[in-house]
Amino acid sequence: MSDTEDADETSRLLPAIPHRTYVYADELSPILEHAVSSDQMGNPEQETKKWPQYVAALAATGGALAAGTALGWTSPAGPLMKADGYGFPVSDEAESWVGSSLNLGAAAMCIPIGIIINYIGRKGSMLALVVPFLIGWALLIWPQNITMLIIGRAFIGISCGGFCVAAPLFIGEIAHKSIRGTLGSFFQLMITIGILFVYGVGYKANVVVLSIICGVIPIVFGAIFVFMPESPTYLVMKDNSQSAIKALKWLRGEQYDPSEEIAELQNDAEERKTNSVTFGQAMSRKTTIRGLVVSMGLMFFQQVSGINAVIFYTNAIFEAAETDIEPAIATIIIGVMQVIATFVSTMIVDRVGRRILLLISDSVMALCTLALGIFFYMKDQNKDSVENLGWLPVLSLCVFIICFSLGLGPVPWLMIGELFAPDVKGLGASLNGTLNWLLAFVITKTFVNLNTALGSGGTFWLFSGLSILGTIFIFIIVPETKGKTLNEIQTMLAGEKETNETDEERN
Known part of the structure; x- marks a missing residue:
């Protein structure tokens, strides 16, 4: 042409x-x-x-x-x-x-x-x-x-x-x-x-x-x-x-x-x-709307999970545990865990599936931020009350980082390329990227104010509640795309019955 x-x-x-x-x-x-x-x-x-x-x-x-x-x-x-x-x-x-x-x-x-x-x-x-x-x-x-x-x-x-x-x-x-x-x-x-x-x-x-x-x-x-x-x-x-x-x-x-x-x-x-079809028709399709709901929902819950707050509190958590680990070494330890967990995710995402990784990731992260909230609330009320609980925030921090890197970190970016029909995939990716970066900016800039208003414990409890909502969202809304062609994913999003024919039958 x-x-x-x-x-x-x-x-x-x-x-x-x-x-x-x-x-x-x-x-x-x-x-x-x-x-x-x-x-x-x-x-x-x-x-x-x-x-x-x-x-x-x-x-x-x-x-x-x-x-x-x-x-x-x-x-x-x-x-x-x-x-x-x-x-x-x-x-x-x-x-x-x-x-x-x-x-x-x-x-x-x-x-x-x-x-x-x-x-x-x-x-x-x-x-x-x-x-x-x-x-x-x-x-x-x-x-x-x-x-x-x-x-x-x-x-x-x-x-x-x-x-x-x-x-x-x-x-x-x-x-x-x-x-x-x-x-x-x-x-x-x-x-x-x-x-x-x-x-x-x-x-x-x-x-x-x-x-x-x-x-x-x-x-x-x-x-x-x-x-x-x-x-x-x-x-x-x-x-x-x-x-x-x-x-x-x-x-x-x-x-x-x-x-x-x-x-x-x-x-x-x-x-x-x-x-x-026209651009307006493409954007008003059921598959496009559901793709935007799923992908932008995942981006929203990724950013409000508390990942930035946990990273921000890394030094404080290690200090509270009285580990005598330098702040710079503590961040390196966290970085190593992120790399290892993300690498494991790349190895298992096509075997375990996207949805199960997201469910495990967000639900366990909710428990971790809940535990962090309890620790810092107790510490703010009475520092002596957490004298023997220094292991709790360190364990919560490590598990949180591992779970985020296994699921809620990489999978939403992966699924952006799977959820949209070709004629709107570019816009879908761009909208999700914009939302993600804007949320990161807002949370980064307002975290100190949020911490002042709610206290350390209240801030982590807020993130825990949002992660619980994210888990419910994933369970009800997010589909499994493992092993499906992009056409099969569109059929699934449209609510149509999927065919069971094999690749050889199609060929």
Whole structure:
């Protein structure tokens, strides 16, 4: 199809929206899930490799590693800034703005990235996000005042928000359904690794050296990711089938015959244009509405679970336990637990399922924040009453972090790529990303006020109550998507009866 015909079709579909603003190339991703392989097609000569998909996914999540270092930067950098690490004074209020401005930058980028990745591609967009990363870190390395620090963090947030939308969608388009959950969980895993890395470096480095090291990571990501292929579905959407064939051979192996998959991608694109609906009709579908309710509900309960409060209280919890562990070492211990638990999640999410991980995660987290609330309430009333209970907050903290990293941390991001039909997936991802970052900003900025109003115990009890509500929400509303194709998930969201036919029967 010519570019003119494509533009005319898009104008008809989205008359009030700029060219392809919310139409993502992964509108073709259901076809990817029928990628031809020897075990699915019964053709012993057709070979499909999976390790190149792991390589491409890991390369794409290099941006998540960079985002993780940005998210964890404030923990070691905060005390260093106050200790005149930059040569000018930094107040508590200024420090809070330096930390939270990243969330604002990220929220502002979530929707624009949906436009950008349709014009310059998934790969081009993620490579372009290196630029605001470098600008931001440069401002943090050579700041002259607080304003430069805040602007620098906002620039870094722009890249973080962009990667949170672009990278998961890119991975979803290149991954086979049998490993989609595992590859999709890589994003959160790399974020936790980035956080742990910056905790470790910040234990000894000063704030300038710390920022320099963090600024090198986006450069390394760009140098590696430039050799990865573009999404085949995006290339087909752009009528570049020859490049799509090369990308599929890179991802599936040189022995793989991509002709049938390319034909299916092209046929699906034509069929989607022929049977297209308006943007308003797509957004008013039952599947779209339920997808938004599920995904945005998960994002809401993820942020109000108390994760930021627990991290904030890490040092106080270890001090209350009288462990004599340095605050910096305590944060490193927490970072290690996050990485291990998230790694375990990537290994089991396609076996255990999304829903069961979410239920276990949120319900146990509710018990942990309940216990933390009881401990700090008792401590505020009578410090001697918790003299022999120092183990309780440490145990609650550790279990909370492990459970969050197993379920409520990575799974909501994974499910964003599964819950929406192709013609609204881009908007769905952008809306969820925006909500998540805005909630993170609000909770980070208001936590001190909340703690003052309710007290330490009351604040943790509030988080416990919200986690209980989240568990009920997951049990009643959230569907299981494990092992289902994207088309089957849409059928389930529509409330239609699922077919029991096997992959071989469909083929």
